[in-house]
Amino acid sequence: MPIKPISSRDNSLYKELKLLAASSQARRKEGRTLLDGVHLCESYLLQVGKPLLCIVGETAMRNDEVATILRRCDDLSAQTILLPDHLFNALSQVENGIDILFLIETPQLAQPPCLSRSAVLLDRVQDPGNFGSIVRSAAAAGIEQVFCSAGTTFAWSPKVMRAGMGAHFLLAIYEHVDLADLLERTDIPVVATSSHAQQRIYDLDLTQPVAWLFGHEGQGVADGLLECATHRVTIPHLGAIESLNVAASAAVCFFEQVRQRMTHYPP
Known part of the structure; x- marks a missing residue:
């Protein structure tokens, strides 16, 4: 042509x-x-x-x-x-x-009725760089679904896609999702990170599918959604920093799951 x-x-x-x-x-x-x-x-x-x-x-x-x-x-x-x-x-x-x-x-996808495999749920994550980094890490970890609440940055903006480096094309991304309703219709564990949690991410069994729940950069996961979490976990660190960036937290979580699954189910 x-x-x-x-x-x-x-x-x-x-x-x-x-x-x-x-x-x-x-x-x-x-x-x-x-x-x-x-x-x-x-x-x-x-x-x-x-x-x-x-x-x-x-x-x-x-x-x-x-x-x-x-x-x-x-x-x-x-x-x-x-x-x-x-x-x-x-x-x-x-x-x-x-x-x-x-x-x-931009794909317009029919939302699945429930969660049956590992997925990422984003509650009002607003920074395009964070969003893109999260989906890039998710795709690298073999996760295939991302669910975004209202108030989350537009998944298909040029800035988000540049940060995602092509990960969008390996994922099913659903926008404007009622996350509370979705969590009521899932049987897999829901894991949320919190700097105030007592349980460490490394002490949780991640060999089976889980729904990873991450929240707003400043406010974290909304209280109502946090109550839906099966587990609230912290990522231990040694430096005098209160918490990790949400994209860094997500990467740690995803690849701890990869590590556990590869150890439990060696290739």
Whole structure:
């Protein structure tokens, strides 16, 4: 499929892309978002397939990695548009990156009736970097589902996806979930971290599926949800720091479960 050049900022398609790039509300309303950079585009092609649209800047056309992506898009009959660098830069939030974007649809998934395998539940986690780091660690630990309460940052924002480094495409992510209702319909243990808990994460049996519950960066898990937890655990540390960042806490928890399961069920 031939590459279509766009040179005017008044082009209707360019205006649509610029709105999506700038507005989380527009991304939510349209059910579409932008993937920024070579790594995310490569991951999408590998894990999902054909994007709605490929957008590339003029200078990036000389990049070998971009050329490979463009050939794959052509094989998939995905439309590609070419922008002058100054128009592309108005769409991208990455400084000194390689100028390639994908326009994709954000998945709209039917929520499962209950939890039967290890999952992550996020209660009002608001920092995009934290969210992206959590889903990246979850995917690396073999967890496949993430459930987000209202008030949690938009899972498919460009900043979250850059922090996730392609993990989104390995996970089923559900947004605007009533976590209390979901927890009432699950039989697997629910584990929440708390700096005030007495039980250590390392003393808990994690060889079976669990629902990991993490909360707001400053306020933690809401009290009503915390009461639903089967276990409240702490992560012991030696330094004079009150608690860990939520993304760091999640990584410790996920990989303690990996360690226990690999010890209990050696490959």
